[in-house]
Amino acid sequence: MDTTSVARETVTQKALRLSPERTVEPLGHGRYSVEGTEGTYTVDLSISGREESCPCPATKPCYHIAIATVYRAKARARARREQHQRTTARASRANVTRLGALGG
Numbered sequence: 001m002d003t004t005s006v007a008r009e010t011v012t013q014k015a016l017r018l019s020p021e022r023t024v025e026p027l028g029h030g031r032y033s034v035e036g037t038e039g040t041y042t043v044d045l046s047i048s049g050r051e052e053s054c055p056c057p058a059t060k061p062c063y064h065i066a067i068a069t070v071y072r073a074k075a076r077a078r079a080r081r082e083q084h085q086r087t088t089a090r091a092s093r094a095n096v097t098r099l100g101a102l103g104g
């Protein structure tokens with residue numbers, strides 16, 4: 001029985017354990033610069049319908065692709081939250097304006 005494969009964490013688990021904010025830098029257009037232990041690689045997540053690309057020699061999907069994917073998911077969730085907060089703030093400002101108009 002191969003116990004090493006059981007004990008070894010997956011690239012996704014490793015990516016989730018480490019902070020993507022510290023090692024991933026967005027380059028725009030779906031490309032991310034990922035700082036790994038062996039060096040920094042540019043991961044391309046923009047290729048739709050095809051496998052994401054990373055120039056590192058590891059078996060794909062590699063850790064760099066995994067952490068870039070985690071980073072993108074977190075960034076999208078944050079953007080959605082901020083969008084919601086902006087919408088809420090705008091709505092409450094509009095209410096204040098309406099109340100002001102009534103009072104004046």
Ligand SMILES: [Zn+2]
Nearest residue numbers: 054056062064
């Ligand atoms: Zn890689």
